[in-house]
Amino acid sequence: MNVRVLLVFLWPSVVAAQGFAGLGTTVEGYDDPVPDPVFDFPADHGAHPGYRIEWWYVTANLTAEDGRDMGLQWTLFRTALAPGGDAAAQVWMGHAAVTTAEAHFAVERFSRGDVPTAGVTAAPLKAFIDDWAMAGETLDEVRLTASAPEFAYDVTLRAEGPLILHGEGGYSVKSDEGQASYYYSQPFYAVEGVLSLPGEDVAVTGSAWLDREWSSQPLSETQEGWDWFSLSFEGGDKLMGFRLREGGEEGYTYATWIGAGGEELVPYARAFEAEALERATVAGRQVPVRWRVRLPERGVDVEVTALNPEAWMGLSFPYWEGPVRVTGSHEGRGYLEMTGYE
Amino acid sequence: MRREGLRVLLSHWRRAPVQLVTLVLGLALATALWSGVQAINAEARASYDAAAATLGEGTFAQVVAADGGDMALEDYVALRRAGWLVSAVVEGRLNGVRIVGLDPLTAPGGLGPVELDGGAEVGRFLGGEGQVFGTAEALAALGHVAPEKVLSPDVAPMTVITDLSVAWPLLGMEGRVSRMIVADVQPLGRPALAEVAEGLSLRPAQAAGDVDRLTDSFHLNLTAFGALSFAVGLFIVHGAVGLAFEQRRPLVRTLRALGMPLRLIIGLMAAELLALALLAGGIGVALGYVIAAALLPDVAATLSGLYGAQVSGALELRPVWWLSGLGIAVLGTAAASAGALWQIARMPVLASARPRAWAMARGRGRMVILLGAIGLLVLAGALSAAGSGLVAAFGALAALLIGAALALPSVLDLALRLGARGATRPVAEWFWADTRQQLPGLSLALMALLLAMAANVGVSTMVSSFRLTFTGFLDQRLASELYVSVDSGAEGSRLEAFLEGRAEAVLPIVWVDRSVAGIPAEIYGTRDHATYRDNWRFLDAVEAPWDAVFSGEGAVVNEQLARRAGLALGDEIAVGPDAALPVVGIVGDYGNPVGQVIVALPLFEELYPEAEATSFGLRTDDPEALSEALREFGVPEGDTIDQAALKRFSLDIFERTFTVTGALNVLTLSVAAFAILMSLLTLAALRLPQLAPVWALGLTRAELGRLELLRAVLLAALTGLMAVPLGLALAWVLLAQVNVAAFGWRLPMYLFPLDYGRLLVFAVAAGALAALWPARRLARTPPGVLLKVFSNER
Structure with a gap:
C-alpha cells in the first residue's frame, strides 16, 4: 500500500510541520529505494533498518457466524531515529483495531529498539510487539494475535494467491518529483479465527490483505495526507488505489488492478479517481465516509461506504481506518485509510 | 459628589492615623502568617506532586522483586511479551542525586519530562548522549556527566529524570530494572505474574503513596497554625473597623443630612475597605513570602527528617498561595466589617451618634x-x-x-x-x-x-x-562509648583485630538498603552483645527477642516499618534472597524516617557478603585511653566520635x-x-x-x-x-x-x-x-x- 500511516515519523530530527507526521522530509544518511528492485524472499519479509520507516500492515474483512460484517487491523511500524541501522535507534509501534457496524476499538503499543520487546525475523516469520504477533513458518500461513483492554483476536491467515509487487516490480512512486518506496502485498489471505469483544467471543471468517512497505522519504514536502483503498470485488478481482492530497486538491494518484488469482497485474498512474460524497464529523473533524471511486480503464465506477463512520484511530498519531462496503459497477468490500485530516 | 464624599470619609484616617496603622498592620500580619504557611504547604505539595508525577510513585501499581532487590531486564521483556503493560524504571544514586531512568515509550501518560507527541524532544531524550532533566540544585549536584542537562523545575527535588539507556551506564546497572510501573488498564487474557517470571511481586498503588498521607497531617498542623494566626489578626481588624465606623457615625449623619444617598456612602465605605484590604493583603503576602522563605529550609528538614519526604528548600512564587492570601485578606475584612456596615445602613438619618454606645453595647x-x-x-x-x-x-x-x-x-x-x-x-x-x-x-x-x-x-x-x-531514646540507643569509622572494609577488619583485647566489645554498624515488605528500609547486621539486651526497650516483643535474633530465627523492626507495612509480631518478612524471618520485636525509633530491620550479624554476612562494616561502636571503661590507642592505630581524630558528641549531633x-x-x-x-x-x-x-x-x-x-x-x-x-x-x-x-x-x-x-x-x-x-x-x-x-x-x- 502506499504511504500508509505512518507516523512515527514524527520524531526527532524531523520537522513535524511538513506533511503528515513529518513524512515529507529528507534526512541524509538513510538508504533510498531505487528502481528495478530485486527482492530476496523470505529475507525481505524481515526488517530493513537502513531505511527510515517500514511497516507490516494487515487489514481483514470478516463475517461473523450470524452474518455481521466486521473488520480488524494489525500493524507493526518501525522507524529509525537516526541513520545507520543501529538497534538502539529504532522505535517500534503497534496498532491493533477491531471494527463492527456499532463499535470501533483501537489501541497502540510502543517499544524501544534496545530492549527486545518488538522485532521481526524473516524465517521462520515472526513480527511482534509485546504479546501481539504475526507468526508462521512462512508468510503463506501465519497466526495473527493481539490483545487490548476491550478486545482481543486470534486468527489464522492462509495465502490463496501470490505476492503482488506494486508500481514497477515493487518500486512504488509517490509523487511527480520521484519520491518512492518499496511496496508489495499479499491480498489473497483467507481468514479464520476468533474475535473477543466485550461480552462475547465471535467466530469469524473472511479475507485479509497484508501490505509491506519501506522507504526513507515516501512523501513530497507538499503532500499532506492520503486516501488509500484496498477493494476486493465479487468474482475475485482486486483494486488497490490511493490519492495523495496536495494543498487541498487532488494530487498524485496510483492504482494496481489485480486480476482474480493474481495472474493479471496492471499499474495505473494518474488514472485512479476518488471523490468524497459525504463527510461525517468524527473526533471533531470532517472526514469523508462515502466515496465515489473510479478507474475508467477497467470500467470501475463504485460507491465506497464506511461500515462504521466512527472508525477513528485516536492514538498518538491519529488517522481513520476501517472496513468499507462497495456497490455500483462492482460489488464487494475492502478497507479505507485516510490520513492528514486535521 | 462621589469625590467629595470619599474625601470626607478618608479625612477620618488623617485624623486617626493610629487606627489606620492598626487596621492595615493587623490585616497585613494576619495575612502574612496565613499566606506564609500556605506558601510552605504549596511548596511541599508541589514537591510531592512532582515526585508522584515524574516517578509514578503512589499513583501506579508497581512490579518489584519479592526479595527487595532489582530485577533482570529479561523479566521485564518476559512480562511485556506476555501482555503485561509495564514500564521499566532503573533507579540509583550518583553524587547524592537520585537518578531515575525510564522508558518514555511505555511509561503511562503524564510521566516523565517529555511527551510522546512532543515532536523533536523525544528523539533527543532517547537518542545520542541523551538528556537529564532536573532542578538547578539537582543538576549542579550531579556534577559532570555526558548527557545534556535540561532545567526542569517540576522534577522532584534532588532527582534527575533520564532515559533508561542513559541511566544504565551512569548507574552501572546495565541490564537491570529497579521496578516496573504497571499501567492502570491492562489487556484481556493476561497470565498471572507468577506464571511469567519468578520472584516478582505486585505492589499496589497506595503502598508507595505513604509520604502524601503521612505529611498531610503535618500540613494540617501548619494550616491550623496559620488559621489561628489569621483568627487573631481578624480580632484586630474587627476591632479597628468597628471603632473607625463608630467614630464616623457623626460624619455619616452629616453627609446624609447634606443629601448624599446612603447607598453611595455605603458603596464608598466598601470601596475604601476593599482598597485597604488589598493594600494590607499585598503587604501581608510579601511578608508571608519572607516568612516562608525563612522557614522553608527548616520545614524541608523536618519533612525529610520525620517522613523521608524530599521537599525543595527554595521557594517559588506560586499563584495558588498569593492569590489565596489576597483573597482571605479581602474576605476577612468583609467578615470583620459586615456588621459595622449593616449598622450604618440601618442608622436613622438624625440618630444621635454617640461613639461610646458602641463599646457599651458589647456588654x-x-x-x-x-x-x-x-x-x-x-x-x-x-x-x-x-x-x-x-x-x-x-x-x-x-x-x-x-x-x-x-x-x-x-x-x-x-x-x-x-x-x-x-x-x-x-x-x-x-x-x-x-x-x-x-x-x-x-x-x-x-x-x-x-x-x-x-x-x-x-x-x-x-x-x-x-x-x-x-x-x-538516644541514651538507650547510643550506648557505646565511642564510635569510629574507617575508609574500607579491609581496614575495618584490621581495626577489629587491633581492638581485640583493647575494647570491651566491638559492635559493627553495617547495613544494606533494601525494600522490605514493599517499603524502603535498611537491614542491619548486629553482633550478639549484652549492650542490646541491656539498653533497648521494646514497644512490643516476644519473650527474649534478642535470643531469637542472635540465633538467626527472628528480626527486630522499628515502629515506622511496622506501622507502614502493617507488621505485627510473628509476621514473616523477607530479609534477603530466599530468606524470611518472623518479627520478634518492635522498637521505638524517633527522628528516623526509614524503616529498619535488625538481624544477626552471621546471617547478615551470609546474605550480603558484599556489605562491609566501616563503622563500629566500641564498648570500653576508659574511652580516653581507647581514643588514644585509636589515634596510634592510625584513625584520624575526626573519625572517632564520642557518645556525647553524637548525641549532640542527633539532638x-x-x-x-x-x-x-x-x-x-x-x-x-x-x-x-x-x-x-x-x-x-x-x-x-x-x-x-x-x-x-x-x-x-x-x-x-x-x-x-x-x-x-x-x-x-x-x-x-x-x-x-x-x-x-x-x-x-x-x-x-x-x-x-x-x-x-x-x-x-x-x-x-x-x-x-x-x-x-x-x-x-x-x-x-x-x-x-x-x-x-x-x-x-x-x-x-x-x-x-x-x-x-x-x-x-x-
Whole structure:
C-alpha cells in the first residue's frame, strides 16, 4: 500500500510541520529505494533498518457466524531515529483495531529498539510487539494475535494467491518529483479465527490483505495526507488505489488492478479517481465516509461506504481506518485509510 | 459628589492615623502568617506532586522483586511479551542525586519530562548522549556527566529524570530494572505474574503513596497554625473597623443630612475597605513570602527528617498561595466589617451618634456569647472523648480554643467583680469598676492574647515532651562509648583485630538498603552483645527477642516499618534472597524516617557478603585511653566520635525540626501583643470623657497613667493565668490525638512549670509594654484637653 500511516515519523530530527507526521522530509544518511528492485524472499519479509520507516500492515474483512460484517487491523511500524541501522535507534509501534457496524476499538503499543520487546525475523516469520504477533513458518500461513483492554483476536491467515509487487516490480512512486518506496502485498489471505469483544467471543471468517512497505522519504514536502483503498470485488478481482492530497486538491494518484488469482497485474498512474460524497464529523473533524471511486480503464465506477463512520484511530498519531462496503459497477468490500485530516 | 464624599470619609484616617496603622498592620500580619504557611504547604505539595508525577510513585501499581532487590531486564521483556503493560524504571544514586531512568515509550501518560507527541524532544531524550532533566540544585549536584542537562523545575527535588539507556551506564546497572510501573488498564487474557517470571511481586498503588498521607497531617498542623494566626489578626481588624465606623457615625449623619444617598456612602465605605484590604493583603503576602522563605529550609528538614519526604528548600512564587492570601485578606475584612456596615445602613438619618454606645453595647450580648462558649467547650469535650482520627482531633482543638476565647470576657468580668469586693478605698473601687467597664473594648485583644499564649503553652509542652522522650531514646540507643569509622572494609577488619583485647566489645554498624515488605528500609547486621539486651526497650516483643535474633530465627523492626507495612509480631518478612524471618520485636525509633530491620550479624554476612562494616561502636571503661590507642592505630581524630558528641549531633537535627513551630509561636504572640497595644491606643482617646471627672476629683495625671499601666498588667496576667490550663488542654489533645496520627509515635506528656512561668512573665511584660505608651500619653495629656471634655457639647 502506499504511504500508509505512518507516523512515527514524527520524531526527532524531523520537522513535524511538513506533511503528515513529518513524512515529507529528507534526512541524509538513510538508504533510498531505487528502481528495478530485486527482492530476496523470505529475507525481505524481515526488517530493513537502513531505511527510515517500514511497516507490516494487515487489514481483514470478516463475517461473523450470524452474518455481521466486521473488520480488524494489525500493524507493526518501525522507524529509525537516526541513520545507520543501529538497534538502539529504532522505535517500534503497534496498532491493533477491531471494527463492527456499532463499535470501533483501537489501541497502540510502543517499544524501544534496545530492549527486545518488538522485532521481526524473516524465517521462520515472526513480527511482534509485546504479546501481539504475526507468526508462521512462512508468510503463506501465519497466526495473527493481539490483545487490548476491550478486545482481543486470534486468527489464522492462509495465502490463496501470490505476492503482488506494486508500481514497477515493487518500486512504488509517490509523487511527480520521484519520491518512492518499496511496496508489495499479499491480498489473497483467507481468514479464520476468533474475535473477543466485550461480552462475547465471535467466530469469524473472511479475507485479509497484508501490505509491506519501506522507504526513507515516501512523501513530497507538499503532500499532506492520503486516501488509500484496498477493494476486493465479487468474482475475485482486486483494486488497490490511493490519492495523495496536495494543498487541498487532488494530487498524485496510483492504482494496481489485480486480476482474480493474481495472474493479471496492471499499474495505473494518474488514472485512479476518488471523490468524497459525504463527510461525517468524527473526533471533531470532517472526514469523508462515502466515496465515489473510479478507474475508467477497467470500467470501475463504485460507491465506497464506511461500515462504521466512527472508525477513528485516536492514538498518538491519529488517522481513520476501517472496513468499507462497495456497490455500483462492482460489488464487494475492502478497507479505507485516510490520513492528514486535521 | 462621589469625590467629595470619599474625601470626607478618608479625612477620618488623617485624623486617626493610629487606627489606620492598626487596621492595615493587623490585616497585613494576619495575612502574612496565613499566606506564609500556605506558601510552605504549596511548596511541599508541589514537591510531592512532582515526585508522584515524574516517578509514578503512589499513583501506579508497581512490579518489584519479592526479595527487595532489582530485577533482570529479561523479566521485564518476559512480562511485556506476555501482555503485561509495564514500564521499566532503573533507579540509583550518583553524587547524592537520585537518578531515575525510564522508558518514555511505555511509561503511562503524564510521566516523565517529555511527551510522546512532543515532536523533536523525544528523539533527543532517547537518542545520542541523551538528556537529564532536573532542578538547578539537582543538576549542579550531579556534577559532570555526558548527557545534556535540561532545567526542569517540576522534577522532584534532588532527582534527575533520564532515559533508561542513559541511566544504565551512569548507574552501572546495565541490564537491570529497579521496578516496573504497571499501567492502570491492562489487556484481556493476561497470565498471572507468577506464571511469567519468578520472584516478582505486585505492589499496589497506595503502598508507595505513604509520604502524601503521612505529611498531610503535618500540613494540617501548619494550616491550623496559620488559621489561628489569621483568627487573631481578624480580632484586630474587627476591632479597628468597628471603632473607625463608630467614630464616623457623626460624619455619616452629616453627609446624609447634606443629601448624599446612603447607598453611595455605603458603596464608598466598601470601596475604601476593599482598597485597604488589598493594600494590607499585598503587604501581608510579601511578608508571608519572607516568612516562608525563612522557614522553608527548616520545614524541608523536618519533612525529610520525620517522613523521608524530599521537599525543595527554595521557594517559588506560586499563584495558588498569593492569590489565596489576597483573597482571605479581602474576605476577612468583609467578615470583620459586615456588621459595622449593616449598622450604618440601618442608622436613622438624625440618630444621635454617640461613639461610646458602641463599646457599651458589647456588654449586652455577653450572655449570648457565654452560652455559645459553653456550648463549644462541651462540644470539644465530646469530640475528644468520642471522636477518633485527625479531623475529630482538630475539631476538638478548634472548639476548645474558640470556646475558651469566647468565655474569656465573662471569666475576666467575674474575676474583676471578685476583686472589687475586696476594695474599700474609693480609688480602688473606681479602679475595679473602671477596669470592668474597659473590658468590652479590650476583650478582643485579650482573646487574641489568650489564644496565642495557649498555643504557645500547648506546643511547647508537646515539643518539650518530645525532646525528653527523644533524649531518653538516644541514651538507650547510643550506648557505646565511642564510635569510629574507617575508609574500607579491609581496614575495618584490621581495626577489629587491633581492638581485640583493647575494647570491651566491638559492635559493627553495617547495613544494606533494601525494600522490605514493599517499603524502603535498611537491614542491619548486629553482633550478639549484652549492650542490646541491656539498653533497648521494646514497644512490643516476644519473650527474649534478642535470643531469637542472635540465633538467626527472628528480626527486630522499628515502629515506622511496622506501622507502614502493617507488621505485627510473628509476621514473616523477607530479609534477603530466599530468606524470611518472623518479627520478634518492635522498637521505638524517633527522628528516623526509614524503616529498619535488625538481624544477626552471621546471617547478615551470609546474605550480603558484599556489605562491609566501616563503622563500629566500641564498648570500653576508659574511652580516653581507647581514643588514644585509636589515634596510634592510625584513625584520624575526626573519625572517632564520642557518645556525647553524637548525641549532640542527633539532638541538633531534632531541634531543627521544631524551629518552625517555635518561630510561628513567637510570631503569633507578637501579633497578640500588637493587638493589645492598638486596642489601648484607640481606646485612649475615647476614654478621656471618663477620665476627666476623675482627674477633676483630684487624681493626678501621673497617677492615672500608673493606674492605666496597672490595669493592662492585671488584665494580661489574668488572661495569662487562664491560658495555662487552656494550653495544657491543647497539649493533651496534641499529644494524645493529633500527634499519634501525625507522627505515628506515642509520646507521654510531661509538665514544665518553669516554662509556663516564663511565658506568663512574657505575657505580662507584653501587656505592660503595650500599655506603656498609652499610659505615658495619658500622663502627659495637657490639662486643657481634659478641661475641654467639660466644655465640649458632647
